[in-house]
Amino acid sequence: MSDLPAGYDPLTVDTLGARLGGLADVATRIGGDPGAWDVREVGDGNLNLVFIVTGPAGSVVVKQALPYVRLVGDSWPLPLKRAFFEYHALIRQAARDPGRVPQVHYFDDSQALIVMEFLSPHTILRGRLIAGQKTAGLADTLGRFAARTAFRGSDLAMPTAQRKADAALFLDNVALCDITESLVFTDPYFDAPRNHHTPELGPVVATLRADVAMKTQVQHMLTRFASHGETMLHGDLHTGSVMCTDDDLRVIDPEFACYGPMGFDLGMMLANFLMAYLSQPAHRSASDLPAFQTWILSVIRDIAASYGDEFGHLWHHERTGILYPPALFEDQGHSSGPALADRLAAIWQDAMGFCGIEMHRRVLSLAHNAEFETIADTALRARLEARNLMMGRDLILNRADIATPGDLVALAQRYNERVFP
Numbered sequence: 001m002s003d004l005p006a007g008y009d010p011l012t013v014d015t016l017g018a019r020l021g022g023l024a025d026v027a028t029r030i031g032g033d034p035g036a037w038d039v040r041e042v043g044d045g046n047l048n049l050v051f052i053v054t055g056p057a058g059s060v061v062v063k064q065a066l067p068y069v070r071l072v073g074d075s076w077p078l079p080l081k082r083a084f085f086e087y088h089a090l091i092r093q094a095a096r097d098p099g100r101v102p103q104v105h106y107f108d109d110s111q112a113l114i115v116m117e118f119l120s121p122h123t124i125l126r127g128r129l130i131a132g133q134k135t136a137g138l139a140d141t142l143g144r145f146a147a148r149t150a151f152r153g154s155d156l157a158m159p160t161a162q163r164k165a166d167a168a169l170f171l172d173n174v175a176l177c178d179i180t181e182s183l184v185f186t187d188p189y190f191d192a193p194r195n196h197h198t199p200e201l202g203p204v205v206a207t208l209r210a211d212v213a214m215k216t217q218v219q220h221m222l223t224r225f226a227s228h229g230e231t232m233l234h235g236d237l238h239t240g241s242v243m244c245t246d247d248d249l250r251v252i253d254p255e256f257a258c259y260g261p262m263g264f265d266l267g268m269m270l271a272n273f274l275m276a277y278l279s280q281p282a283h284r285s286a287s288d289l290p291a292f293q294t295w296i297l298s299v300i301r302d303i304a305a306s307y308g309d310e311f312g313h314l315w316h317h318e319r320t321g322i323l324y325p326p327a328l329f330e331d332q333g334h335s336s337g338p339a340l341a342d343r344l345a346a347i348w349q350d351a352m353g354f355c356g357i358e359m360h361r362r363v364l365s366l367a368h369n370a371e372f373e374t375i376a377d378t379a380l381r382a383r384l385e386a387r388n389l390m391m392g393r394d395l396i397l398n399r400a401d402i403a404t405p406g407d408l409v410a411l412a413q414r415y416n417e418r419v420f421p
Contacts, residue, residue, distance in 0.1 A: 005110040008080065011064050013039045016051055020062070026106050026115050031057025047078065047255070052118060059120070060105060065112035065255075072194070072366075078175055080112035082255045085173045087114055089257035092166070092232060096152040097145050101251050119250055122243035126370055129276040130283050132292050135244040139299045142269060143306025145251055146237070150262045150347075151314040153232035155321040163321070167229050167259045176256045177226075180235065184357060185222040188364035189215050197364050198372075200382035203421050204389050205364065217396050221353040229259035237265040238272040238358075240369070263350025266307060270351065271358035271392075272369070273300050274412055278388045279371035282380055293416070297409045304405035308344055315340050345403075352402045356395030359388050386420040 011019065020026050021034030030037060032055040043050030047069055051062040065083040069076040087107045094101050106115040128135065155163055187195055189209055197205055208214065234241070235256030243250050277296040284292055315336070319326065324343075329336035362369045363385045372388070375381035394411060395402060402408050 005080065005112075008067075008111060010066060011049055011051065011062065011113075013041055013051070016053060016062060020053065020060075020115070023106055023115075026060060029058050029060055029105060030055035047082070054118075059118035061102070061116050061118050063114045063116070082173065082176055083107075083112035083114060084109055085170060085176070085257050086253070086255035088169065089232065089234070089254035090114075090116070092153065093149055093234070093251070093254060097148040100141070100145050100249070101254075119243050119252075122245055122248065122250060124240055125242040125244050125249075126239040126272070126276075128244055129239060129273075129296070130279075130371060130374065132284060132288065134246070134295060135249060136247040138244070138249060139302030140306045141249045142242070142251075143303040143308075144310040146266050146269065146303075147307045147310035147314065149234065150231045150265065151311055152318070154230055154262065155323045157314070157318050157321050160322050166232060170232060170258050171229075173256075173258050176235070177258050180256060180258075181222060181226065183365045183367065184361045185218060185225065187366070188357075188360045189218060192365070194366040195364055196366075196368075198378050198382045198385055200379055201363070201385055201389070204386045208360070208364075208389060208393060211393065214393055214396050217353065218357055221350075221357060221396070224261050224350060225264060225354075226260075228261040230262050231259065233258055233260045234265050235260075237269045238369075239269075239276060240272075261347075261350050261354075263347045263352075264354050266303075266347065267351035267354030268358045270300060270303065270408070271355040271362075273303070274355070274391070274408075275359060275362060275369060275371050275388055277412055278391070278416060279375070279384050282375040282377070282384060283371075297412065300412075301405045301409055304348075304408075311344060311347075312340060315343075348403075349399050352395050352399035352408070356392035356399070359392030359395070363389055383419065387415045387418055390418065390420055391415040 009015070016039045017034040017037045020030070027034065030053055036055070038054040040052050041049065042052050047065070049064045049066060053060050053062055063083070065080045067077060067080055068074040069078050087104060090101050090104050094103070102117040102119060104114060104116050107113070125135070151157055153166070158166075186192070234251065234254045235258050236253060237251070241251060241253045243252055273296055277293055277300075280289055280293050280296070324336060324339050326336070329339065363372060372381055372385050375384070391411060394415075402411060
């Protein structure tokens with residue numbers, strides 16, 4: 001790969017200590033002799049190398065981009081510059097919702113390398129949901145994070161020159177946007193080379209791929225994603241991008257950051273909670289199942305409520321951008337409440353469409369999720385995945401009718417009882 005930066009060298013457990021030992025701030029955080037540091041590779045994601053480095057003073061996480069998609073191999077090249085976008089997304093998210101993302105200690109553009117805060121004893125939220133573990137304040141924190149990053153990264157709040165400069169910067173994240181545009185919005189709906197699905201799902205998959213009206217609406221949502229740069233998105237906000245303890249939460253891995261419609265992150269996040277809900281019959285005992293499913297549905301409702309509350313608060317206190325200026329409303333003695341309600345309704349409708357599409361891609365496209373993939377009984381897995389796929393179809397086609405979080409929860413409860421051939 002001749003286009004790699006001069007001196008770029010993928011890290012290993014044997015070379016990492018020497019590479020970081022010369023960075024005074026990082027070395028001080030870890031402490032002791034770099035040659036004696038404990039270095040563990042822990043990356044189990046689809047794209048990158050990830051290490052935990054521990055010494056007598058503490059630990060850090062080291063993340064390095066590879067020049068290809070790790071899940072596939074070097075047959076799928078991928079620019080190293082995605083580390084640049086992740087770094088810039090992290091520092092913006094840290095400013096827009098302080099304390100909610102890992103602190104960045106060091107960034108090396110030429111090595112596609114980020115050294116950041118080690119989160120402990122945090123574990124991935126997706127695994128916690130599969131295991132039946134709860135996190136206090138989960139919904140409120142996620143809803144506020146999504147609202148704060150959406151609002152504060154948009155023309156509702158930012159100086160327009162700064163927002164346009166940021167949009168131009170993230171517009172260059174072409175390769176990762178292409179992954180989203182292909183793997184999320186396109187590949188699930190035809191026999192794409194990297195697709196795979198549970199064999200017993202064949203009839204349901206055939207139904208979806210023959211549904212021209214639904215595919216037309218999916219392409220409408222792709223048009224929204226590709227051409228409506230309302231705010232800086234996390235771009236991959238799901239339960240695998242959140243790390244939790246019983247009472248704390250951090251959002252990680254924003255390398256898919258781009259400018260897009262406000263409803264995208266919200267819809268992706270809600271989809272992953274719906275998949276956690278629909279997969280629960282395979283992970284809980286009959287006695288534990290009702291209570292944990294009910295709790296997941298409460299999280300879905302409360303995420304939406306928290307998002308709306310925080311967005312409304314920011315609307316009334318931080319609306320300093322070019323959109324909906326107070327000069328047109330409050331300064332003339334007019335309420336901007338109807339405009340706020342209209343904006344939130346538009347975000348929610350978009351979110352429902354993106355939610356349905358995410359429910360499809362996680363079962364049919366390249367990168368599946370563990371809620372379903374870890375179900376060894378393929379007949380049971382297919383039965384639960386079919387509910388998920390058909391609910392996703394309903395959301396895509398009827399998103400305008402799913403007007404409230406209560407409507408979404410009621411729809412999930414209906415599909416949780418359905419059986420598809």
